Amino acid sequence: MSLTMQLLFFVLLPVAFRLPPGSQAGEIIGGREAQPHSRPYMAYLSLWRGHKSSFCGGFLVSENFVLTAAHCNGDIITVRLGTHNLRNWEYNEQRIPVCRSIPHPQYNKVTLNNDIMLLQLGHKARLNGYVRRIPLPLPHQRMRPGTVCSVAGWGRTSAHNQLSSDTLRETDVVVMPDAACPRDPDGIYRNYNASTMMCVGDPEKGKSSFRGDSGGPLVCQGRAQGIVSWGSEDGTPPAVYTRVSTYIPWIRATMRRLQP
Template structure:
């Protein structure tokens, strides 16, 4: 009976609640201030709720993030390290258009990627820069060590949110690691559009609402934090950016002023 109950609950345990709070980094450390000038901190209003996500600057007037970070109103903060202080480096820009991938599915997490068009161009400088995207359909080799960053809780057991950007190094796993992970299943994992990231032997991971932040491999944004176990344990799932390069390029060209 207990075994049957566990099997019933396991799929539920791997879903991230819509609108989860921003940037939980488990097992990491504070980032060097402004060492990741492409990072964006999103403040999102959805009906009567307010929450946060991560994102990253890919053009002077476009931020890439996760589709499940959509809302009624979004403000982007660029050039931030301490989000509780009014740093001179910070640029706060309203989002004028949210472009979710046309095939995004909230239930399956398929195509969990979104472009945000800013009301005006960001001013690029040492604290605010673009990050490069990968070539279309070129995959990251398993075993590659990448990194992810965000603002938020440092433990699944604590609700205390640090003020400063935190980061952690993570290993990219084989495409079959998530579907075949022992003791649990990732029934919604799709190899073509998702990446399996984080060594289960290490207590290091992104978490709820680091959502939208970039998985950076070799100075390119290869993944977007998407979903994973609600207890924060690795491996976790990222949207595979290289799959969406044609859509990203086409959409930005169409909307560029």
């Protein structure tokens, strides 16, 4: 199998999305079903581009903004907040159309650098016990290797089937040293950038985000430190996350500029 095919996105976007060769998506491997509504910041994104549909994760960072991965863009995006089981309409659920998507201006579809995007909601979310914001990290804050964080999503649970999860699932993952994602010119981590990316997941424990979890948050010490971005084709950790703390100035400036 070519090295190009080993590098993939964590979102099941159709071929019609014209993604880079081999790019795909992610679910939680080695995880468990989350306690319903224990992660009230989680957002499920329904994506349409042309006649093709897909989905991603995201997280609420203000009443009218959701943060996700830039590769989760689409022509039409609808955000579901306050949901746990996707098959059920829950009384506490809010569905809000996205009125504007703002991918990072330096997002690179080939290297996946700057894989971060703000979504401006069509109207403010109603904050309550089921829908809440998650705090962002301090600018340029770094998590030490060995820090235990968590990740959640509705993506696939195995590399051996195409089934995604109806219910939100979660797992604990470990922040790895940057050297665990070596920039070998012939390896899958050849485009790893330590200033904008995080290397997360102990290969010996086998727990990781996978296809369908793209855009969801890596939560460390109560803050959204990372965004599910890309990893190996079979879901073997470590996976690569966008380092949110690098982008705090851009996030703040963009939300301030677009506030009504």
